[in-house]
Amino acid sequence: MAASGVSGYAAISARVRAMYSALLSPQEMARLSDSPDFQSLLAQLKPTIYGSYIEELKEKELTPRRVVFQIKGRLAAVYDSVIHMAPEHTRPLLTQLYRYFEVENLKAVLRGIVTDPTWDRVRDVLFPYGSMSVLPLQAMVEAGNVSAAVELLRGTVYEETLSFAMKRYSAEQNLFPLEVALDLNYWRKLWQETKRLPSKDQQQALRVVGSLIDMNNLMWAIRYRVYHELSEEELINYTLPFGYHLRDDDIRSIAAGADIASVVQRVYPGIPDLNILLEEPRSGLPLLELQLKQNLMRQCMAAFVGDPFHIGIPLAYLVLCELEIQDMTVLLEAMFSRVSEEKYRPYLLKTALVKA
Amino acid sequence: MFFPKEMMEIELIVPAKYLLAVTKVLSGHGVFHQADSSYPSLGSGNTWQESAAGYAGLERRIQVIMQALSIDEGQPQANKEFETMGDLDVIRSAVEGMEDEVKQATDQRIAEKKRLEQLESTLHQLQPVADIDLDISSMRNSRYLFSMLGQIPAANVERLQTSLARVPNVFLTLRSDISKPVVWLAGTQANADVLERAARSAYLSPLSLPEEYHGTPAKIIAALQTTIESTNRKIADLELTLAQIGKTRIEQLRALLWDVHASRVMAEAIVRFGQLRYTYVVTGWVQSDDMESLTQRLKTASKEILIETLPTTRSGFNSNVPVAMQNSKFLKPFQMLVNTYSRPRYGELDPTWFIVFMFPFLFGAMFGDIGQGLVLTLLGYLMASKKVKSLSGLSGLGGVVALCGASATLFGFLYGSIFGFEEDVHIFGMKLEPLWISPIHHIMDVLMVAVGAGVVLLILAYLIGIFNYTVSKERGHLLFGHNGIAGFVLYLSLLGFGGASFGVLPVSPTVFLALAILAGVGVLFSEVFIHLVEGHRPLIDGGIGTYLIQAGVELFEVIISMLSNTLSYVRVGAFAVAHGGLSQAIFILAKLAGGGEDGGFGYWITLILGNLFIIGFEGLIVGIQTMRLSYYEFFSKFFTGGGMRFEPLTLKPVQEE
Incomplete structure (x- = not known):
C-alpha cells in the first residue's frame, strides 16, 4: 500500500519547508534588483543558494545565458530531490510536472534546427534536465533538419504525438503545429496524473x-x-x-x-x-x-x-522555485543589457507581489 | 574474500618512442584500469583525438554495414595479436568500397519499406468503409459535399466534435483504435473552409490516396493488397541480395571491425595520457596479483620506462578506486543480486557471502515444501546448465533458483509438506511428520519466530555497518551515525524496553528507556557530532531552527523505520502460513473438480495445475519479498555501495560480470 498521510509526508514536508526557507525573500529580491550592475549582482548572488552554481563558471563564462543555465541547475537538483523524497503514488505527477522542461528543451532544439543548427549555441538555452531525460538532443541538432531530428524520437513518449504533427509540418514548414501538439499532450498528461491521485x-x-x-x-x-x-x-x-x-x-x-x-x-x-x-x-x-x-x-x-x-506543498514549492528562477532571469538579462530600472522592475514577480 | 580485490595505483613515465609498444601492453591483457592523466598536457593531444575520432567513425560505419547485411560482430581470432594501429586512409577506402556495394540495395530496401508502411496505413483507413458501394474519387471531386476520411489522435476526437458544435456536419468514428482512430467528417462545400481548418487544427490526417487508385473502397483495397504483396516480394529479393553480399564479405568485415576496434581503443587510451615534451605520463589501477607480470611486460616493451606503484588503503571513501569482485563462479548469481542494488566501494565489505545464506534461507522459510522445492531445484539446474534452449537466457539466475529450491525442500521437511499434502502422507513407507512445526496449525508461533529471526538479521546488519565504518575509519559515522553505534544502541534499547515492559527481560524498563533517550540524543545531533569529530565546519548547515525541525523528523523516521524494518520480517511467517492456506484452497478446488472425491482425473489435473500455479506465481511473489527484505531491510543498514567498476583496457570484447 502506498504511504500517504502523516507517515508518507512527514519527512518530505519537513524537508520542503526547510528548503522553502532558503527561497529568496521579496526583500532580498529587492536588494538584488538594487545592484548597480551585472557584476555587483553576481557578487550579491554568491552568498545565496545560487552561489555554488555560479561559482562553477570561469570569469569569461559569466554571461547572462551561462549564469541562467547554471542557476537552472538548482531547479533541476530541487526536482530530483523532491521526486525522490515524495511518496511513490505521487511520483508520476511530479515527474510529469518536471517533464515541462524536457518539452521546452525539445521545442528549443526544433527552433535551433530551423534557425541555427549548431549544438554549441542550442545547448546554452536548454534546461539541464540531467539523467531523467533520454532524449538525443545533440544528435537531433546534428541531424540538421526537423524530419530527421523527429525520426530520432522513435520509441520515446513523444513519437506518437509528433507523428501526426509532422504531417502538418511537412505540408506547412512551420513549427507551430509541432509545438502546440507537444504542449497539449504535456498538459493533458499532467491533468490525467493529477486526476489519478x-x-x-x-x-x-x-x-x-x-x-x-x-x-x-x-x-x-x-x-x-x-x-x-x-x-x-x-x-x-x-x-x-x-x-x-x-x-x-x-x-x-x-x-x-x-x-x-x-x-x-x-x-x-x-x-x-x-x-x-x-x-x-x-x-x-x-x-x-x-x-x-x-x-x-x-x-x-x-x-x-x-x-x-x-502533495500540495511539494508541488507549490517546485512552482515557486521555478518562478524565482524566472525572476532571476529577468534580473540578470536586464542588468547585463543595462535596461533601466523602471522598465524591468514591474516584471519581477516577487517585488511586485510585495507592492500588491 | 569479503572485500573487493586488492588494487595498486600505478604511474608510468613512458618515453615517446615507446608509446605504441607500451600502449599495446597496457591495453592488450585486460589488467590495467586507466585513469585520466591528460591534464596538463603540452603536446599534440589533438592529433590522437582526431585519430581516435577517425577510428570511432569508421568502426560505426563498419557496424552499420554489418547491420545492413545482418552480420553479427563475432569474436576476433583467439590467437590474434593487434601489432600495430591500422592506417586510417587505407581502412577508409576499404570501408567506402563496401558501403558502395551495399548502398544501392539498402537504399532501395528502405524506400520499399517506407512505401509498404504507407500502403498499409492507407489500407487500414479504407478497411472500415470497405462495404460502401461508392466511387471514392467521386467524393474527392464532389460539388456539394465536403468529405474527409482520415486518422486523428484519439485525444483530439472529442475536442474536434466540440469545436464543430456550431457548424452543420456529420462526424463518425469508423475505427476506434486506442491511439489512431479512423474518422469520417462530412459537411457542405459551403462550410468546407471552416471544416478543413477545424480538422487540420485537430491534427486530422486525411487519407491521401494516390491518383492510380480509384473506384469503390473494395476495389482499391484489392489493388492495395496486390501492391503490398509485390512490395513484400521486392523487399525479400533485396534482402536476398544483401544476404549474398554478406556471405562473401563476412570474414573480411569482422577482421576489419576488430582491427579498427583495437586501433580505436589504443588511440583513445593515448588521448587520456598526459603528454610532456618527450615523455608521456600514464596513471591507473592494477590488481595486486597482476602487478608483477604487468611490470615485466612493460619493461620488456621499454627499457627506459619509469614505473611507480602505490598500495591503496581501504580507509576513507575511496570512490576513485575501481572495484573488482573476487567471488567464485558459484557465487556469481548472488553477486549479480548485490550488484543490482549497488557495487560495493573499495573499502566496503562485499555482502555477497551474506546473501548466499540469507536469500535462500528467507525464500525457503516462506516457500517450504519438499515437492515444490525439488521442482524449483531442477528448474534452477536446467537454467544454469543451459541444457534447455528456452531457459538459457536465464542461466545467470539458475544458481539462485536452485539454491532457493533446495532451501524450500529443507523447510518442507521442517514443515512436513510435500506438494501441499500435510496429513497422512507416506514416503517410502514412512509417515511424513513436520520435523519442526506446521505453519498453518501454529500461526502465532511462526509469526513470532519470523520477527525474532528479523531481529537477529537486523542486529547482524548493524554489526556489519559498524565494522564497515571501523575499516573505513569514518569515526563520526561509526559513533553517531543512524546505522553506527548510536543507532545500534537505540535499536537494542528499544528492543530491551519492549522486552522489559512485557516482562520478558528481568530488568526495569526505565534502564532501557534512559539508554534509548541517550542514544536518541546522539542520533538527533548526529550531524553536529559527525562534523565535530571529522573537523567539518560549520557544524550546522543553515539555521538551528531548520536543523532541529529536520533532525527531529529524521529521528522520528529512524525510530519508525527500526520498528517497520523489524515488523517487516513478519511477512516470512505470514507467507509460510499463506503457502499452507493456498495449498488447502487448491485441494478444495481439486475435490470439486473430482466430483467430491479425493481422486479421479479432474482431481489430479487440478492438483497438478494448482501446484504449477503455486510454483510459478507464489514462487515469484516470495522471490520479490525476499529481495525486498534483503535490499530494504538488510542492506540499508550497512551497505552504501557506489563503487566504480574495474574496467581494464582490452582490445577484445569482455564478458559481462
Whole structure:
C-alpha cells in the first residue's frame, strides 16, 4: 500500500519547508534588483543558494545565458530531490510536472534546427534536465533538419504525438503545429496524473496544477485570438477543455468572440484595470500574464498554510522555485543589457507581489 | 574474500618512442584500469583525438554495414595479436568500397519499406468503409459535399466534435483504435473552409490516396493488397541480395571491425595520457596479483620506462578506486543480486557471502515444501546448465533458483509438506511428520519466530555497518551515525524496553528507556557530532531552527523505520502460513473438480495445475519479498555501495560480470 498521510509526508514536508526557507525573500529580491550592475549582482548572488552554481563558471563564462543555465541547475537538483523524497503514488505527477522542461528543451532544439543548427549555441538555452531525460538532443541538432531530428524520437513518449504533427509540418514548414501538439499532450498528461491521485492529494494538487493550467490555457486562448487571429474551431482545438476555475465554456466564449475582459474578470476577480490592460494587447498581455503568475504565486504560498501532509506543498514549492528562477532571469538579462530600472522592475514577480 | 580485490595505483613515465609498444601492453591483457592523466598536457593531444575520432567513425560505419547485411560482430581470432594501429586512409577506402556495394540495395530496401508502411496505413483507413458501394474519387471531386476520411489522435476526437458544435456536419468514428482512430467528417462545400481548418487544427490526417487508385473502397483495397504483396516480394529479393553480399564479405568485415576496434581503443587510451615534451605520463589501477607480470611486460616493451606503484588503503571513501569482485563462479548469481542494488566501494565489505545464506534461507522459510522445492531445484539446474534452449537466457539466475529450491525442500521437511499434502502422507513407507512445526496449525508461533529471526538479521546488519565504518575509519559515522553505534544502541534499547515492559527481560524498563533517550540524543545531533569529530565546519548547515525541525523528523523516521524494518520480517511467517492456506484452497478446488472425491482425473489435473500455479506465481511473489527484505531491510543498514567498476583496457570484447 502506498504511504500517504502523516507517515508518507512527514519527512518530505519537513524537508520542503526547510528548503522553502532558503527561497529568496521579496526583500532580498529587492536588494538584488538594487545592484548597480551585472557584476555587483553576481557578487550579491554568491552568498545565496545560487552561489555554488555560479561559482562553477570561469570569469569569461559569466554571461547572462551561462549564469541562467547554471542557476537552472538548482531547479533541476530541487526536482530530483523532491521526486525522490515524495511518496511513490505521487511520483508520476511530479515527474510529469518536471517533464515541462524536457518539452521546452525539445521545442528549443526544433527552433535551433530551423534557425541555427549548431549544438554549441542550442545547448546554452536548454534546461539541464540531467539523467531523467533520454532524449538525443545533440544528435537531433546534428541531424540538421526537423524530419530527421523527429525520426530520432522513435520509441520515446513523444513519437506518437509528433507523428501526426509532422504531417502538418511537412505540408506547412512551420513549427507551430509541432509545438502546440507537444504542449497539449504535456498538459493533458499532467491533468490525467493529477486526476489519478487519491482525493485529498488530488484536491491539493488541483490548486497548484489546476491554477497552472488555467493560466496557460487562458493566455493561449487570448493570444490565439488577438495575435494569431485563429478561427473559433481552431482556437478550441488548440486549447484544453479542463481547468481549476477556468471552464471550457470560458474558452469557447473567447473563441466565439466574447469580451475577453469579462471572462478574465469572472475567473480572476481580483485583477485590477483589466480593460486598460486589454486595450493595447501588445503591452497589456505581458502585464496580464504577470498578474496571473502573481496569482499563481499566492496560490502556491497558500498551500503552506494548514494541514502539511499532502502533495500540495511539494508541488507549490517546485512552482515557486521555478518562478524565482524566472525572476532571476529577468534580473540578470536586464542588468547585463543595462535596461533601466523602471522598465524591468514591474516584471519581477516577487517585488511586485510585495507592492500588491 | 569479503572485500573487493586488492588494487595498486600505478604511474608510468613512458618515453615517446615507446608509446605504441607500451600502449599495446597496457591495453592488450585486460589488467590495467586507466585513469585520466591528460591534464596538463603540452603536446599534440589533438592529433590522437582526431585519430581516435577517425577510428570511432569508421568502426560505426563498419557496424552499420554489418547491420545492413545482418552480420553479427563475432569474436576476433583467439590467437590474434593487434601489432600495430591500422592506417586510417587505407581502412577508409576499404570501408567506402563496401558501403558502395551495399548502398544501392539498402537504399532501395528502405524506400520499399517506407512505401509498404504507407500502403498499409492507407489500407487500414479504407478497411472500415470497405462495404460502401461508392466511387471514392467521386467524393474527392464532389460539388456539394465536403468529405474527409482520415486518422486523428484519439485525444483530439472529442475536442474536434466540440469545436464543430456550431457548424452543420456529420462526424463518425469508423475505427476506434486506442491511439489512431479512423474518422469520417462530412459537411457542405459551403462550410468546407471552416471544416478543413477545424480538422487540420485537430491534427486530422486525411487519407491521401494516390491518383492510380480509384473506384469503390473494395476495389482499391484489392489493388492495395496486390501492391503490398509485390512490395513484400521486392523487399525479400533485396534482402536476398544483401544476404549474398554478406556471405562473401563476412570474414573480411569482422577482421576489419576488430582491427579498427583495437586501433580505436589504443588511440583513445593515448588521448587520456598526459603528454610532456618527450615523455608521456600514464596513471591507473592494477590488481595486486597482476602487478608483477604487468611490470615485466612493460619493461620488456621499454627499457627506459619509469614505473611507480602505490598500495591503496581501504580507509576513507575511496570512490576513485575501481572495484573488482573476487567471488567464485558459484557465487556469481548472488553477486549479480548485490550488484543490482549497488557495487560495493573499495573499502566496503562485499555482502555477497551474506546473501548466499540469507536469500535462500528467507525464500525457503516462506516457500517450504519438499515437492515444490525439488521442482524449483531442477528448474534452477536446467537454467544454469543451459541444457534447455528456452531457459538459457536465464542461466545467470539458475544458481539462485536452485539454491532457493533446495532451501524450500529443507523447510518442507521442517514443515512436513510435500506438494501441499500435510496429513497422512507416506514416503517410502514412512509417515511424513513436520520435523519442526506446521505453519498453518501454529500461526502465532511462526509469526513470532519470523520477527525474532528479523531481529537477529537486523542486529547482524548493524554489526556489519559498524565494522564497515571501523575499516573505513569514518569515526563520526561509526559513533553517531543512524546505522553506527548510536543507532545500534537505540535499536537494542528499544528492543530491551519492549522486552522489559512485557516482562520478558528481568530488568526495569526505565534502564532501557534512559539508554534509548541517550542514544536518541546522539542520533538527533548526529550531524553536529559527525562534523565535530571529522573537523567539518560549520557544524550546522543553515539555521538551528531548520536543523532541529529536520533532525527531529529524521529521528522520528529512524525510530519508525527500526520498528517497520523489524515488523517487516513478519511477512516470512505470514507467507509460510499463506503457502499452507493456498495449498488447502487448491485441494478444495481439486475435490470439486473430482466430483467430491479425493481422486479421479479432474482431481489430479487440478492438483497438478494448482501446484504449477503455486510454483510459478507464489514462487515469484516470495522471490520479490525476499529481495525486498534483503535490499530494504538488510542492506540499508550497512551497505552504501557506489563503487566504480574495474574496467581494464582490452582490445577484445569482455564478458559481462
